[in-house]
Amino acid sequence: MQYQELEHLSNPEFKRLCGVSRSTFREMVEVLRPPLDRRGRRGGQTKLSVEDQLLVALAYWREYRSQFHIGVSWGLHETTVGRIVKKVEDLLVKSGKFRLPSQRQLYQPGWEWKVMMVDVGEIEIERPKKTQKRYYSGKQRCHTLKAQLVVDLETQQIICTAVDTGRTHDFKVLKRSRLPFVSSQLCLADRGYQGFAKLHPGACTPTKKRRQQPLPKEEKQHNRALARLRVRVEHVIRRFKIFRIFSGRYRNRRKRFDLRLNLIAGLLNYELAHPS
DSSP states (O other), X not given: OOGGGGTTSOHHHHHHHXXXXXXXXXXXHHHHHHHHOOTTOSSOOOSSOHHHHHHHHHHHHHHOOOHHHHHHHHTOOHHHHHHHHXXXXXXXXXXXXXXXXXXXXXXXXXXXXXXEEXXXXXXXXXOOSSOHHHHEETTTTEEEEEEEEEEETXXXXXXXXXXXXXXXXXXXXXXXXXXXXXXXXXXXXXXXXTTGGGTOTTEXXXXXXXXXXXXXHHHHHHXXXXXXXXXXXXXXXXXXXXXXXXXXXXXXXXXXXXXXXHHHHHHHHHHHHSOO
């Protein structure tokens, strides 16, 4: 289905189909048009318009069908689909418009009293040919990659990400990322981050139940209040899983996973900052 055939769709239907709103789609097209539009230029001419090439990439992220099936739908060879997706990803990342703030944002003035949330999502991958133990997650009972997200509680925007192997503990992923938290910043985390307060004085984690001793009423209330706040990071992870490339088994090469994670995170931030 070409872009001209989507004019009859309403804005919610368009977002259900592509994963992004119409305004975000138009902004992405403006970024891609100068390098991808070859009308009037020397050399080979592309079969698809800029809008259609972006639709191919969005269909790959949103539906995560094989490149062969997408190529059959668009009348393209599967290798052409792979080149289009890679070219679109590289150009969107290079533009800087859909880039994450990065860890340096935590040092900026006005962020001293911000409240952060940190959590890890696991994405299943194909079984590696080598070093299988590094990627095997006992929790998920399969080989996975872990994606750590640091999210602003107020705006729910993603500040930075980190990627590690499935066997690595969530707290170890956090220590390896070496996030530059300011002492006045409050950081909310789940039960898997016990001991976080030793690294950051503003860390807040649930109180763990002691063996054969019930939790006092005050600590139960603290855990419930923390869960009500921290559930927002779960909502952010849910927004990632709208794109099936992050909700199903990841079949691509692992070296490009970090780039795609940051690109989708930048798109989600852009949609929050520019609601349609």
